[in-house]
Amino acid sequence: MSLRTISELGPLAGTRVIVRCDLNVPLKDGKITDDGRVRASVPTLTTLLEQGAKVVVISHLGRPDGAPDAQYSLAPVAERLSELLGRPVAFATDTVGESAASVVDALEDGQIAVLENLRFNAGETAKDSAERVVFAQKLAAFGSVFVSDGFGVVHRKQASVYELAELLPSAAGTLIEAELTVLEKLTRTPEKPYAVVLGGSKVSDKLGVIGHLLPRVDSLLIGGGMLFTFLAAQGHKVGASLLEADQIDTVKGYLTEAERLGVQIVLPTDVVVASKFGADAEHVVTAADAIEETPFGASGLGLDIGPDTAAHFAEVIRGSKTVFWNGPMGVFELEPFAAGTRTVAEALTQVDGLSVVGGGDSAAAIRSLGFADDDFGHVSTGGGASLEFLEGKHLPGLEVLGWH
Numbered sequence: 001m002s003l004r005t006i007s008e009l010g011p012l013a014g015t016r017v018i019v020r021c022d023l024n025v026p027l028k029d030g031k032i033t034d035d036g037r038v039r040a041s042v043p044t045l046t047t048l049l050e051q052g053a054k055v056v057v058i059s060h061l062g063r064p065d066g067a068p069d070a071q072y073s074l075a076p077v078a079e080r081l082s083e084l085l086g087r088p089v090a091f092a093t094d095t096v097g098e099s100a101a102s103v104v105d106a107l108e109d110g111q112i113a114v115l116e117n118l119r120f121n122a123g124e125t126a127k128d129s130a131e132r133v134v135f136a137q138k139l140a141a142f143g144s145v146f147v148s149d150g151f152g153v154v155h156r157k158q159a160s161v162y163e164l165a166e167l168l169p170s171a172a173g174t175l176i177e178a179e180l181t182v183l184e185k186l187t188r189t190p191e192k193p194y195a196v197v198l199g200g201s202k203v204s205d206k207l208g209v210i211g212h213l214l215p216r217v218d219s220l221l222i223g224g225g226m227l228f229t230f231l232a233a234q235g236h237k238v239g240a241s242l243l244e245a246d247q248i249d250t251v252k253g254y255l256t257e258a259e260r261l262g263v264q265i266v267l268p269t270d271v272v273v274a275s276k277f278g279a280d281a282e283h284v285v286t287a288a289d290a291i292e293e294t295p296f297g298a299s300g301l302g303l304d305i306g307p308d309t310a311a312h313f314a315e316v317i318r319g320s321k322t323v324f325w326n327g328p329m330g331v332f333e334l335e336p337f338a339a340g341t342r343t344v345a346e347a348l349t350q351v352d353g354l355s356v357v358g359g360g361d362s363a364a365a366i367r368s369l370g371f372a373d374d375d376f377g378h379v380s381t382g383g384g385a386s387l388e389f390l391e392g393k394h395l396p397g398l399e400v401l402g403w404h
């Protein structure tokens with residue numbers, strides 16, 4: 001790999017270093033439910049602080065709409081980071097405004113601050129690159145070098161990921177280096193059979209990678225919110241479940257292509273259908289082609305794969321030598337819909353080969369279900385980023401750091 005690394009930035013004592021982390025953690029009632037991404041950010045931050053750098057941490061959290069939204073504040077994350085680092089972490093209540101300027105100004109050597117959510121500013125995710133540059137310039141004023149360490153976001157061409165890295169001398173942090181070392185094993189020489197398991201709720205993002213993954217894998221297992229677009233492509237009704245209706249033709253194309261390539265796309269044969277979205281919902285297991293035939297009719301919501309499907313997925317997973325999994329199989333946050341994710345997670349721990357779990361919520365899921373990171377070959381902080389890396393795509397946030 002030709003990625004520029006921190007050591008190439010020269011001595012950093014007394015230097016203001018901006019660090020782009022992915023601190024996009026799951027929150028419930030303002031509390032962090034899984035701090036994996038905060039922990040994963042610690043090694044790079046510690047390295048810089050021990051060198052005597054003044055560290056300015058930037059990150060997004062969730063998908064606010066380009067304006068401040070209290071539920072997506074990074075304040076609780078800054079607090080957790082302070083506990084993990086064992087030192088004070090200053091917090092700016094805006095990203096590029098007066099609070100940020102004064103917090104950054106007050107930093108002494110070896111001190112650290114977190115700025116408020118990047119996505120409270122429309123420039124961060126603007127489609128127009130000129131708008132992104134304007135925002136990146138405001139960020140760049142807070143430092144003289146830039147370290148990019150938010151692996152989970154390197155597939156996004158956003159101001160703090162791409163344009164900022166062009167404006168300042170920049171390098172990758174140790175988390176990105178570590179992630180790529182493992183993921184390269186999956187792109188270069190995956191031991192066969194190779195299975196990829198896809199689920200989760202970012203359906204439109206992730207459907208796009210399937211076309212490129214098909215020629216690389218032996219089996220593709222589809223669960224989570226993604227499965228309903230596949231069932232619809234097979235002509236089945238899916239009630240009120242998550243559906244990307246405009247992707248049905250694309251998915252039909254994937255099914256044909258998989259057949260031509262001899263790749264197995266494994267789809268659910270049964271699903272758990274609920275009366276509503278909630279832990280107290282009534283729910284039943286039904287055949288995947290009979291989702292609207294439950295007592296809930298067309299308002300039934302598919303919230304997990306069924307037990308037969310989970311058992312079959314587990315069998316395919318255990319029979320593979322390389323497995324990559326992104327996206328929970330169901331709404332694991334609600335206990336009645338966690339079983340599919342639990343069974344799949346357990347099967348990954350039994351793989352005789354390399355098993356990799358990727359994604360903020362997938363990593364949170366395995367931990368909340370009682371598994372340890374060590375039970376798997378690797379737990380990646382990136383879901384979409386890992387998938388796009390595996391499909392062989394050139395990721396903007398890596399290319400800008402010299403990767404090709």
Ligand SMILES: Nc1ncnc2c1ncn2[C@@H]1O[C@H](COP(=O)(O)OP(=O)(O)O)[C@@H](O)[C@H]1O
Nearest residue numbers: 200201202224225303330331359360361362383
């Ligand atoms: N059938 C489903 N319907 C709605 N949401 C689902 C379903 N299955 C899984 N999910 C949700 O998907 C979310 C995670 O999706 P995603 O962000 O794509 O995963 P990751 O962060 O691991 O990449 C979880 O919050 C989970 O509740």
Ligand SMILES: O=C(OP(=O)(O)O)[C@H](O)COP(=O)(O)O
Nearest residue numbers: 024152153359360382383384385
């Ligand atoms: O959670 C993330 O990605 P993931 O859900 O694919 O793991 C990253 O923080 C990127 O967030 P985004 O998908 O809102 O750009």
